[in-house]
Amino acid sequence: MRKKRLGSGKKGGKPGPHQTIDEMVAELKGLGRPDSDYRKRSLEIHGLICAKCAREFDEKTRHLLTVHHKDGNHRNNPSDGSNWENLCVYCHEDEHSRGTLGDYLSGHEDK
Numbered sequence: 048m049r050k051k052r053l054g055s056g057k058k059g060g061k062p063g064p065h066q067t068i069d070e071m072v073a074e075l076k077g078l079g080r081p082d083s084d085y086r087k088r089s090l091e092i093h094g095l096i097c098a099k100c101a102r103e104f105d106e107k108t109r110h111l112l113t114v115h116h117k118d119g120n121h122r123n124n125p126s127d128g129s130n131w132e133n134l135c136v137y138c139h140e141d142e143h144s145r146g147t148l149g150d151y152l153s154g155h156e157d158k
């Protein structure tokens with residue numbers, strides 16, 4: 048037995064826009080910060096793949112791939128990419144959580 052209920056619940060139609068187009072464009076432009084330049088280069092050099100878990104990314108998901116600085120110095124950006132490592136956001140977080148493992152363990156009990 049199935050009852051189909053159409054039209055109940057969703058009424059009104061007009062979604063109140065939270066942003067104007069102009070605001071959205073401004074926000075998008077904000078993503079093009081100077082530091083995204085090395086990111087672009089690193090993705091070009093190392094490819095759209097996580098160096099740790101080998102997860103692959105494409106144009107649609109590349110925002111989930113981040114650039115890790117092997118020596119931890121964000122100003123050390125050799126153009127050959129030798130200081131960069133492409134890590135997905137999960138692996139990147141993991142990478143950095145090792146440095147503050149004490150913090151991590153005290154505030155966070157693992158399953």
Ligand SMILES: [Zn+2]
Nearest residue numbers: 097100135138
């Ligand atoms: Zn990964």
Ligand SMILES: [Zn+2]
Nearest residue numbers: 114115116139
């Ligand atoms: Zn990093």
